[in-house]
Amino acid sequence: MSSPAAQRLGVVPSVFAVEHLPHATFPEDDEWIALVRAPEGLTVVRETWPSGSGERWIGLYGEANAHGLDVPGMLAAIVGPLAEAGISVFVASTFHADLVLVPEPRITEAVAVLENAGHRVDTGHLRPAGA
Template sequence: MTSQRLRIVPSQFVVEHLPNSTFPEDDEWIALVRAPEGLTVIREAPPWADGERWKGFYGDAAHGLDQPGMLAALVGPLAAAGIPVFVASTYHADLVLVPDHRLDDAATTLREAGHRIAD
């Protein structure tokens, strides 16, 4: 298992599906994924946003793209605990989102799996 040092991103996020868009109308997004069925947008949750809010774990140290198992070491324990995830990967690390109301459960699960979470 690959132990990682993580931090909790202070923002809350929303994940949106825009079925008829190829690019959002604003530039307030964190990550975009374009697929045949539309555009998926991750953005900081504005106060008026409806729907599920997500919190993110992000690695404190960059890891190489050729290092296997980094994402699996995070999502595996979360899946085993029944905690949903949504992931956006960057060049340096993975942003692992969990539902806001499951943040404490997720942090406990990741610690029990050997990861360190900065306070």
């Protein structure tokens, strides 16, 4: 079985929070990036401020239109190596690419894992630790 083509990913310049709103069907504000409604409630991905509390996530986003929706294995090629390295992910997929969130303290490790798996990662928006 051949492995999926290597992908070009960029580090998103925002820091994200992932929230679960068990009784909501829509957030009360419009400050969200992604929404997923399920029987258990609403999952909301939103930008958070650098001083925000709670678990913080850094996003990796693939090149828009790099592949069609009918190309199998593209997301697996990203999350597979991260899973093998024990790095948690939260994914929000779009029509054009996947937003793969990794815990902020593990972003440097995640980039190294992805590069070792053959992906190219633009870290231009990656802030130094503690910044």
